[in-house]
Amino acid sequence: MLTAESTAVVRATLPVVGAAIGDITPLFYRKMFAAHPELERDLFNRGNQAQGDQQRALAASIAGYATLLVDEDGPDPRSVLARIAHKHASLGILPEQYQIVHDHLFEAIAEVLGDAVTPEVAAAWDEVYWHMAEALIQIEQGLYDEAGVATGDVWRSVRVRRRVQESPDTISLELADPDGAALPAGRPGQYLSVAVRLPDGARQIRQYSLTGAADPGAWSVSVKAIPASHDGDRIAPAGEVSNHLHATVFEGDMLEVSMPFGELRLTESTRPLVLVSAGIGITPMIGFLHHLRRTGTDRPVTVLHADRSPARHAHRAELAGLVDQIPSATLHRWYEDLGARPVGDGLRPGYLDLDGVDLPADADVYVCGPLPFMSLVRGELLRRGVPAGRIHHEVFGPGEEVAAA
Incomplete structure (x- = not known):
C-alpha cells in the first residue's frame, strides 16, 4: 500500500x-x-x-x-x-x-x-x-x-492451414505450426494477438478469440471485416488489421501471432451455464462449446444468440451442430430479419429478449457482443436476480466498461 x-x-x-x-x-x-x-x-x-x-x-x-x-x-x-x-x-x-x-x-x-x-x-x-x-x-x-515463455517472448510464426467464409463479412482462419508440431492448447475464452505489416510499413496488432479448431494441435480464430462508420459527429475508421486479413491472407500464408492470453475463462463447476452473444461475439462461445463437447459435460447449457439475419450469422451451422452434440444444451436465436423462416423451435424475430427464457438462478453467465448489447443484457440479468459475480463478459476495446442499463 x-x-x-x-x-x-x-x-x-x-x-x-x-x-x-x-x-x-x-x-x-x-x-x-x-x-x-x-x-x-x-x-x-x-x-x-x-x-x-x-x-x-x-x-x-x-x-x-x-x-x-x-x-x-x-x-x-x-x-x-x-x-x-x-x-x-x-x-x-x-x-x-x-x-x-x-x-x-x-x-x-x-x-x-x-x-x-x-x-x-x-x-x-x-x-x-x-x-x-x-x-x-x-x-x-x-x-x-x-x-512457458521468456519475459515478453510471446510471438511465433504460424501457417494458415484453412480459410473459411463464415458469413459475408466474417472469415475463420485455422492456424498450424509450420513444422507440424502441435501448438500449445489455449483455454476456452482466450484470444490471440495477431500482428500484420500494413502497406505503409506499420506493424499493427489486434486480438481475436480462439474458436476451437477441429485439430487440438491447431488454433482457429474468426475475423470480421470492419467498414468505416458514422455515429453522429464521430467517425469510426475502418478496421485496418481485420480488413487487411480479409483481403490478403489465405491458405499457406504465414502470420505472426502471440501465445493465447485472456482472463475470460470458463468456470469449472457443476453449475448451469448461460452463454449470451450477439454478432461476432459468438466467437468465444464457439470456443466454450467445443470444450464442453470434448469434455462430455453434463452441465445444463443455455445458448442465446442474436444476429442481423441467418445469412449474416457467422458460425451459424457450427453453433447448431455443437448444441446438438451436447445433450444438456438448448439453443435460442433472434434475428432482426428472419426472412421467410418460420418462428419456433428456438427461432424468434427481433432483438434478443430474456423474457420467456428460463434462466437458472445459480447459473454462470457469459456475455459477449457490442458494448450496448452487453450492458442491456447485464442489467436484465441483475434484475432477474443473477449475482453480479456470476456475470462474465469479454471486451476488447480499451477502457470500455459494461454497466447495468
Whole structure:
C-alpha cells in the first residue's frame, strides 16, 4: 500500500488530478510518440489513438486505481488489473517499457497542472504509478511463466492451414505450426494477438478469440471485416488489421501471432451455464462449446444468440451442430430479419429478449457482443436476480466498461 503521507496527499489531490487527467493523457501520448514513434507505428492501436479511446482508457485506469488504492474499505486494487495484464502479455510488454510511460506521463502532469505539482504531490502520484506498474509487471511475469515463455517472448510464426467464409463479412482462419508440431492448447475464452505489416510499413496488432479448431494441435480464430462508420459527429475508421486479413491472407500464408492470453475463462463447476452473444461475439462461445463437447459435460447449457439475419450469422451451422452434440444444451436465436423462416423451435424475430427464457438462478453467465448489447443484457440479468459475480463478459476495446442499463 501507499505510505500514510502519500495516501493523504493522493486523497486530497484526487479530485484535481482526476478532473485534469483527460487533458494529461492526450499530451502524454503526444510526448511519448514524439520521442518513440516506433511505439505508435508498431505497438499501439492506431484506430484507438485516432478516436481517443486509448487516452480515455489510460485516464480511467490511473484515476480508478488511485481511488481504490486510498479506499480503506474497497477491493484490492490488483483485482482490476487482470484484463490489462493479459492484454499487455499478449503484446509482449516488457518491464522496462513502464519507465518510458512514467517519464512522459509525469512530464505531461507537470505541464498541465503547473505549480499545483509540488514535490510532495509529485512524490505521492509517483508512488501511485509505480504501485500500479509493479503490480502489472508481477501479474504479467506470472502470465509469461504460465505460458512457458521468456519475459515478453510471446510471438511465433504460424501457417494458415484453412480459410473459411463464415458469413459475408466474417472469415475463420485455422492456424498450424509450420513444422507440424502441435501448438500449445489455449483455454476456452482466450484470444490471440495477431500482428500484420500494413502497406505503409506499420506493424499493427489486434486480438481475436480462439474458436476451437477441429485439430487440438491447431488454433482457429474468426475475423470480421470492419467498414468505416458514422455515429453522429464521430467517425469510426475502418478496421485496418481485420480488413487487411480479409483481403490478403489465405491458405499457406504465414502470420505472426502471440501465445493465447485472456482472463475470460470458463468456470469449472457443476453449475448451469448461460452463454449470451450477439454478432461476432459468438466467437468465444464457439470456443466454450467445443470444450464442453470434448469434455462430455453434463452441465445444463443455455445458448442465446442474436444476429442481423441467418445469412449474416457467422458460425451459424457450427453453433447448431455443437448444441446438438451436447445433450444438456438448448439453443435460442433472434434475428432482426428472419426472412421467410418460420418462428419456433428456438427461432424468434427481433432483438434478443430474456423474457420467456428460463434462466437458472445459480447459473454462470457469459456475455459477449457490442458494448450496448452487453450492458442491456447485464442489467436484465441483475434484475432477474443473477449475482453480479456470476456475470462474465469479454471486451476488447480499451477502457470500455459494461454497466447495468
